[in-house]
Amino acid sequence: MNHIDSSKRNIGVNFNQTGAAVISLWAPEAKSVQLKLANRNLSLSKGEFGYWSLETADLSAGDTYQFLLDDEIVITDPASLLQADGVHGAATAYHLNNFQWTDQQWQNLPLHTYIFYELHTGTFTAEGTFEGIISKLDYLVELGITAIELMPVAQFPGTRNWGYDGVFPFAVQESYGGPEGLQDLVNACHEKGLAVVLDVVYNHIGPEGNYFALSGPYFTEKYKTPWGSAVNFDDAWSDGVRNYFIENVLMWFRDFHIDALRMDAVHAIKDFGAVHFLQQLRKEVDHLIKTTHRMHYLIIESDLNDQKYIQPLSANGYGMDATWIDEFHHALRVTAGEPANGYYSDFSGIEHLEKAYRDAYVYDGIYSPHRQKTFGGKADGHAGEQFVVCSQNHDQVGNRMLGERSSVLFSREMQKLMAASVVCSPFLPMLFMGEEWGETNPFQFFISHGEPELIKAVREGRKAEFAAFHSLGEAPDPQAESTFLQSKLQWDLLKENAHQQLSDYYKALLKLRKQYAPLSTDRTQMIVAADKVNNCLILQRWDQDQYVVCLLNFSKTVQDLIMPRARPYWKKIFDSADPCWGGPAIAPVSLDALANVTVQSESILVYTSKHV
Structure with missing residues (x-):
């Protein structure tokens, strides 16, 4: 396979060392292309595989x-870097490499040390x-976070959006601060020792301002997705589409120094070619890493429970570094008292939480009543660092009708227990912004579209x-400010x-995870046992001669549990x-093996055999 030139951006408008604009547009079905100033x-020259090019001094940043x-x-450049006039306006030429980086000494953190903090730029602060x-x-560092996830x-329509309606994948939302702001x-995160994860969407393009089809066959009618026609990853002319998104990934890593990407719903990337898009992407990112000596991670969201996504290329997998597993979240929430409705109906509570701790995937080749079919595959042989878990995230909060957070759905004690369940797991923990202080404002679904018919359709939907x-x-009006x-x-x-x-509780909890080696992502040194009758769970973890035992009581009554031998x-x-x-109470400081210990309702106790 011939690698893309990863040393620079090869599509859109870029500037060379002499200051001239180097322009490349993929428009394979066009008979002529001109740069409109x-x-x-100015006319572009037609090259191979549908690319048109021009070098000119008549276009400046x-x-x-x-x-x-x-x-x-x-048309506006699909690879535009800056949409100062919004999604319906012209592109603004931007010199991507003029930024003065000061993070030359930064080395990406080992993936197993990631503690994620998912946030939405527009609602995280008053400024947005x-x-x-x-x-x-500084607050996030003191909290104990090691990676922020944006x-x-x-660029999306207007100024209010979750971000999954983006229509210019290369352009950074102007109202957030644009490319220089990102x-x-x-740069500031790296100076503080924080890694940066960016959520990207390659399974669809948003509805308003989506002019992709005017420039080329970016979509295919071969498959349907929840958002309409699928992005063209394997039909005629798909090479150009695949290259477009690979260039996007390489740009985030190379030109924005992003440490990891979280790729939205990759199960909706429809590709039945011999080399799946994600496999090709993995090879190109590996090539970039080898060239720049900077580590970058590819993290996915997938609802298939299919280990091929996180299998290495050498085992004919797609080579992704990690995946979100919503099933841990679902099992945890039902155990905590979430009504077993909708997709939660597949989860029995404490027994499935036990399975999630042990097997990562709950549905790993067993029958799913909600799906009415046998579902999923096993995750055997995959380290805990390949799975990201949480007790709440933007999807699970925002897709509730009223957008309620755990703080208004569960007692304070249960909130603390759920947080500890995540942090003490053998997986990568993720917090959702504000959960650590019990934020009471909801996180609701919001848009700021400009097309009346689209606004009406979203409201009615x-x-x-x-x-x-x-x-x-x-349901709250998504268009209302x-x-x-x-x-x-x-x-x-x-x-x-x-x-x-x-x-302060969250700070202590994250400090505990970092301080005790058994609370790592090693899934092999762990025993987990659930007590269905009393809704309790005992989690034993160890590293060499140090043991840690976690006693989790999800019931509303005090329980007596027996310490392991x-x-x-x-x-x-x-x-x-x-x-x-x-x-409500303090538990004994020390205990002998097989001693009874009283665990307060909706609480966790953690003991160790070797105090540090």
């Missing part, structure tokens, strides 16, 4: 431009910008989705004792029910 048009196809079709995030980095920042943020929940009231504003974090809550106390003596290192965290 304010006062003149800051100038606006478009393309004219076949003397009649005006990258600069606003920078102002909170929800998508590709580079500033990444949300109402129809929640038609069975009329007793809860009306108030829906967006109500979803912003309330940082002032940290001034209140109860919220600060919960934040693995070690003769146990010393307490964490107690979520301690009054210092607002809990």
Whole structure:
């Protein structure tokens, strides 16, 4: 396979060392292509495989431009880096390599040390910008986070959107701070020792401002997705589409110094070619890593429970580094008391939580009543660092009708227990912004589209989705600015004792994970046992001669559990029910093997055989 030239961006408008604009547009079915400037048009030359090119000194950084196809079709550059006039405006030429980086000494963190903090730029701070995030980095470092995960920042319509309606994958949302603002943020994160994960969307393009089909066959009718026609990864002319998205990945890593990508719903990337798009992407990223000596990770979201996505290329897998596993979340929530409705109906609670700890995938080749079929495959042989788990995230909160967070659905003690369940797991833990202080504002679905028919369709779609929940009231209007504003974090809550106390609890919890080697991502040194009758779970983990035992009581009553015989003596290192965290009682500091220990309702006790 001939590698893409990973040393530079090869599509769109870029500037060479002499300052000239080097232009490349993929338009394989066009008969002619011209660069459309304010006062003149310049013809591009046709090359191989549908690419048109031009080098000119007539286009400078800051100038606006478009393309004219076949003397009649005006399009904006699909690889535009800056949409200062929004998704319907012309592109603004941007010199991507003018930024003055100061992170030359930065080395990406080992994946097994990642502690994710998922955030939405627009609602994380009052400012709703990258600069606003920078102002909170010291807080995140003190909390114990090692990697921030940004929800998508590709240019979308208006100023309010989750980001999954992006229509310019290369352009950074102007209202957030544009490309320079994102580079500033990444640079600042690296100075603080934080890795940066960026959420990207390659399974569809948003509806408003989507002019891709005017320039080339970016979509195919071979497959359907929830968003309409599938992106063309394996039909005629698909090479250009595949290269487009690979160039996008390489740009984030090379030019924005992003450390890892989280790729949205890759099961909706329809590709039945001999070399799957993700396999090709893995090879190109590996080539970039070899060239730059900087490590980058590829993390996916997939609902297939198919280990081929995280199998190495050498085993005919797709070579992804890690995957989200929502099943841990689902099993945890049902165990905590979430009604077993919808997709939660597949989860029995504590027994499935036990299975999630042990096997990663709950449905790994067993029958799924909700899907009405046998589903999934086993994750044997895959390290815990290949799985990302959480107790809440943007999807699971925002796709509720009212966008309620755990803070208003569960007791304070259960919130603490759920957090510890995630952090003490053998997987990579992820927090959702604000959960650590018990944020009470919801995180709702919001948009700021400009097309009336589209706004109407989205409103009606949300109402129809929640038609069975009329007793809860009306679904919030996604177009209303108030829906967006109500979803912003309330940082002032940290001034209140109860919220600060919960934040301190999270700090202690993350410190515990880092301090004790058994609380790592090693899945092989672990025993987990569930007590279905009493809704309790005992998790034993070890590293060499150090053991840690976690006693989790999800019931609403005090339970007496028996300490394992693995070690003769146990010393307490964490107690979520301690009054210092607002809990009801303090458990014994030390215990012998097989001793009875009283575990408060909705709480966790953690003991070790070797205190450090």
